[in-house]
Amino acid sequence: MDNVLKTTEMRKSFGKSLLYTLPMFLITFMFITGGKPNFSDPSSGLAMIMVFLLVNVLYFFMHFKGKTDKYRAVLFIIFALSLSYTLIHNMIEVRKSMSFSQADILECRIPFCHLVIPMMILPAVFTKSIIFPGSIISGFANISSMVVLWLVATIVLGRGFCSWGCFYGGWDDGFSRIRKRPVIKKIGELWKWMPFAVLLMVVLTAALSMMPTYCSWICPFKAVTEFEQVTSVESATKAGIFLSLFGGLVVVLPVMTRKRTQCSFLCPLGAINSLSNKITPFTVKIDKGSCNECFKCVYVCPLYALTSEDIKAGKVSLFCSKCGKCVDACSKKAIHYGIRGIPAGTMKNFSRNLFLFVSFLFMAVFSAGSIINTLHGLLKLIF
Amino acid sequence: MKKAKIIAGISWVFFCLILIIILFPGLNSFSLSVSKLPFMKLNPRYTGGEIADKIISKNCTLVIRKPVFNGFLKERNSGFEQLDWHGTIPEIIKASIDYDHDGIKDFCVLIDRKNSKTVLDPIDRKIKGVLISTPTSYGWAVRIGLIK
Incomplete structure (x- = not known):
C-alpha cells in the first residue's frame, strides 16, 4: 500500500494499467454479456461487444493516462444520449408517440426515474403509498428497481451519483464542454443553494397536491424523454416550461459558463445526494501542504463545489460530485480522491484505484443496457 | 485513534x-x-381506488371503484369516483351509479365512444362533473368529480 506515497504521479505503465483493468474486464464481461455473448442476432451481439470494449478501454486509459474526467465524461455523455434514445424508442414502440396520454396515467404506465424520489418520501411516510403513476415492480423503469439503484449509489458514491450514475447529467456535462472558454465567468455564490430551495418546494407541493410536481411542472428532461400530451392550455404551458428550462439550463447556460448549470441550480435530487456525501466512504481531499493555491481547481469545477475559501480551509464542499476535473487539473496533485478517515495527502493511488473501480463499475453496468440498445438500433439502421 | x-x-x-x-x-x-415494503403501493389517486362492485353484462364488465378522497394528512373535501368498462363494450355506454350504496342513484353517465363525448347527469348535488373520460387498453375509463 502506498500510505507514504511521495510521488504525485497517477499514471501507470502499460502492463500495470492492464493488470488494473483485468478485474473490470472480467466483471463487466459477466454483467454485460451474461457470461456467454449471444450472437444469434449479429447486430445485438456486435453492439454488446462494442460496449464491453468501450467501457474497458476507457477504464484502461483512466489508469494509463492518470486522468479521470475526460474518460468518465465520454461514457457519461453517451449514457445520457442513449438513455433518452431508449426511453423515446420504448415510448414510440409501446404508444406510437413520445407523449403520454391520460389513459397511460390511469393505467400507471409512466416510466419512473430517480428524480421522483424526493417527492415520494413524505407521502410514503404519511399515507403509506407512492404518488406516481408507474409500476411498482414489473416492466420497464419500475419504481422498486430505480429506488434500489439510487439508494445503493447514493450511499456508496454520495453526490458522485450525479457524475457517475445519473442518466441526465451527461446532457449538461456535454454542453458545458463545447466552448473552450466561458462567456459568463461569475455567477453569485448563493445560487448553488438553489437546489435545496427547489427540493423544499417540490417536497412540500408534492405532499400537498399528492402528485410529483417536479415531473409535472419543472423537469427540463421531459424535453428529451416523455411528456404529457398537449391537449389543453395547462399541458401546453407545461411543455413550454420543459422546453425553456431544457434550452436555458441544459443547453445555453452550460455552453456560456462551462458549468453544469441544471445540476448546480435546479436538481432537487442533487441536493439530497449532497447530503449523502456526508456518509459515503469516498471523498475528494485537499493536501494543504502540497497546494500552491493556484485555484485552477476552482476555475474548472463544473458544479461550483469549490471556492478559494474551501481550498484555503483544505476541504471540498458538500456539492462535490467527484467528477475528477479538479483532480486532473491540479499540477501538484494536492487535490485527490480520498477515503474517509485517511488523512489528506496519503494513500492517494490506493484511494483513487478503489474509487475508480467502484464508481466506474456502477456507471459501466448501469449504462450498458441502454447503450447496447441504442447501438443495436443504429446498427440495424445501417445494415 | x-x-x-x-x-x-x-x-x-x-x-x-x-x-x-x-x-x-x-x-x-x-x-x-x-x-413488499408496506408503503410500496400506488396511491388510490393513481390506481383509481379499491374495487367496490362489478356489474357483468354480456361481453362487458363495469367495475365501480370506491370513491377516492385521499389526501396527505387527512381526507380532502373533493375527490373522484372511477368507473372502468372492460371487455367488448358497446358504442354507446349508459350507466346509472349509486356510488355511496344508499339505495339512490347518484349520477347517470352516457358515453358516445365514437365521438368521444361524455354526458353526465348529476342526480346528487355531490357530483361535480367529468374529470376524465378516455379509452384505455382494457376498454374505457371515466373519473367523476365528487365533493364530500
Missing part, C-alpha cells in the same frame, strides 16, 4: 465495494424485497 479511523474508513470502502458488485446480479431480488 488515527489508525482506528483508517481501518474504519477502509472497512466502509470494502463494504461498499461488495455492495456495488452484488447490486446488479441481485437487483431483481432486492427490488422484489423493496416492493
